[in-house]
Amino acid sequence: MPAQANRPGMTGAKMVVQALKDQGVEVVFGYPGGAVLPIYDEIFQQNDIRHILVRHEQGAIHAAEGYARSTGKPGVALVTSGPGATNAVTGLTDALLDSIPLVVLTGQVPTFLIGSDGFQEADTVGITRPCTKHNWLVKDPAKLSGTIHEAFHVATSGRPGPVLVDIPKDVQFASAEYTQKQAVKSHYQPKVKADPAPIEALVEAMERAERPVLYTGGGVINSGPAASQLLRELVGATNIPITSTLMGLGAYPASGPAWLGMLGMHGTYEANMTMHGCDLMICVGARFDDRITGRTDSFSPQSIKAHIDIDASSINKVIHVDIPILGDVAHALEDILNVWKSRGRRLEREALQGWWTQIDEWRAVDCLAFKPSERTIKPQHAVQRLEALTKGRDRYITTEVGQHQMWAAQYMGFEAPNRWMTSGGLGTMGYGFPASIGVQLAHPDALVINVAGEASWLMNMQEMGTAMQYRLPVKQFILNNERLGMVRQWQELLHGERYSSSWSEALPDFVKLAEAFGAKGIQVSDPADLDDAIREMLDHDGPVILDCLVEKHENCFPMIPSGKAHNEMLLGEASTQGVIDSAGAALV
Incomplete structure (x- = not known):
């Protein structure tokens, strides 16, 4: 660190x-203003930190999220x-709902104007208290x-999340002594090492389980990375089937033999039925x-439930669990593996094989x-072809929110x-485009694709300038189905086909x-031209918008209707158990 960093008289801005x-920041996403x-x-007078001028402050936060999610560093x-x-x-x-580490710096009116309703004054700390992990x-x-x-x-320790520091303009001009990073001793020290007793209890439950997941x-x-590697080792050693939330995709490889696909409302039949029928559920x-x-x-009604989480407030918040394990995932998985191996690697292997036979039936x-259709591009087919033509490449995928996200x-x-990179908890339309910008800045030589719907994409289209x-x-x-696809789907299935404000006449x-x-x-509309259009997009060395005109009324299945259990799924007509009725789908 330069000697001048410690001298009294450094301005707040400096x-x-x-x-x-000192925190190792390489990129800042932002938009200037008087404060x-x-x-x-x-920032102008240095070259170590790169500033990226976005076109809207929401775009700055989503870009920082994409950067953080794809690197593991705070945005x-x-x-x-x-x-x-x-x-x-x-x-x-x-970012709060999806546990993404962000540090957001905001300007504020001078301290002597706070509370006076000054120009561009807002109670930023009050407004953002419910949507940050902490703020100052x-x-x-x-x-x-x-x-x-x-x-x-705070942003990066424990359960990650966004934090905000509000800085009045006079504080930026004022001078004081700089405090070095290593001199800060934080009182926030979340527990990362789980207690041994619940680890032992979980291993004992694993040894007895006949239908674990x-x-x-x-x-x-x-x-x-260590947590994902340990998870793969645990699955490989035990052959326990594994599923994931939307946010957890990639922790276990999609090509892995134990992979069931995504769980939940638009998850796979086998994942949801496995969750419903298991006798040990390890979250x-x-x-x-x-x-x-x-x-x-009705969630996993027959199972012993274990929950590993670093956030104590998440345990027993929604679902009561029998084995709560408070600690960092990587530490807990390492301890589970060590204890299971030390106890002789015991499993109910014959019962487990029968469980897999049932799963294979699902x-x-x-x-x-x-x-498929020879006349119009089915959205599922479009995503399948995108997967096939980019598989194996150094690829990062972001999404907007809606049917396309689920596909x-x-x-x-x-x-x-x-x-x-996707918006899970909040379901934010407009997330994917700026997030793709953050990802591309973090990985300049990688292929970064934002899978979007036309309605979501328009919400932050201004970031084309960035x-x-x-x-x-x-x-x-x-x-592009010229519809608010997921809204239209719910209106078809749950609201008597009354399509209230779910399409645009001015795209x-x-x-x-x-x-x-x-x-x-x-633009592509013919299935026969789809592959060539995707290749043209991939081969271009700059930003591309590929407008893929797809079937306008395709529904996203499987689907668990709101308020239903995992074994009450709606399936599409092409599945072996799907029978279409007048509502467009059938309960299984």
Whole structure:
């Protein structure tokens, strides 16, 4: 660190930049305004940190999320006071629900104006308290650098999440002594090592189980590469079937023999039936979201339930468990493996083989089958072809929110963690495009594709300017059905086919839109031309919008209707047990 970093008299603005450097920050996503101009002036005078000018503050937060999710490092964003901060709220809430580590710095009016309804003043700390892991308003310049260091610690320790530091403009001008990173001693020290007793209890339950299943979530990925590797070792050694939430895809490889596919509302038949029929359910780094559990009183009704989580507030919050294990996923999985091996690697192997025979019968239902068309592109087919033509490449996938998101989760296979970026808990339309920008900045030589719906994509379409300015070759793969697809599907199945405000009569020409930004635009509507269009998108060395015109009224199956149990799934007509009635699907 330069000697000047420790001298008294460093301005608050310089402290901010120095603290980011000390934290190893390489990229900041932001949008300037009056209340953060001193910080922007300091950014201008250095070359270690790259600033990315987004076109909307929500885009800054989602881009930081994409960066964080694909690297495991905290994402950083810088926005101004008032509307700059309030525009960040959706992204902060998205990151909180999906446990994404972010450090967001906001400008604030000078301390002597706080509470006076000054220009672009907002109670940023009050507004963001419910949607951050923690936040701070720094009124004393002597506490600024230490607070930023603490913010990084809180964001990345325990269950990750977004934090916010609100910095008044006069604090940015004021001078004080810089506090070094190593001088900050945080009181926040979450427990990472689980107690041995529940580990022993879980291993004993594994030894007796005849129908076990592993239910994994984003916590496995957040725990780091070691957690995913230990999970794979555990599955390989025990042959216990494994499923995952939307956020946990890639922790166990999609090509692995024990993989059941995704669990939940649009999960596979075999995953949901396995969860319903198991006698031991081991939840690893997931939080029993309602899209996973369905009816809570019917969730995995016959099972002993274990839950491994670093967040004590998540345990017994939604589903009562028999074996609560508080600690970091990687540490817990390592302990489980060691104890199981030391006890002789015992399992009910004959019963487990019978369990797999039952699971194979559920697999034979072929719940993801669909009827192809020679006239129109089925969205499932489009995603299948995208998977086939990009499989094996250094590939990262982001998504918007809706049917296309579920089809991407169903038909694309992820072999490694941190390759799948999507909005799970909040379901934020407009997430995927800016997230793809953050991913591409983190992995400049990788193939980054955003699987989108036309309605979601339009919510943050302004970020085409960001992609073009920084020459980021992100690919926008839009499944265009001219509908709010998931809304329309629910209206068809659950609301008497009353399609209230679920389509748009004023969509842009996406090819011309791309060209207006200086990017490449492609449109395809014929299934025979689909592969060539995808290849053209992949071969172009800059940003691309591929407008894929798909069947307008295709539904996303399987589907567990709201309020139903896992064994009450709606299946499509092409599955071996799916029988279509007048409602478009049938209960199995």
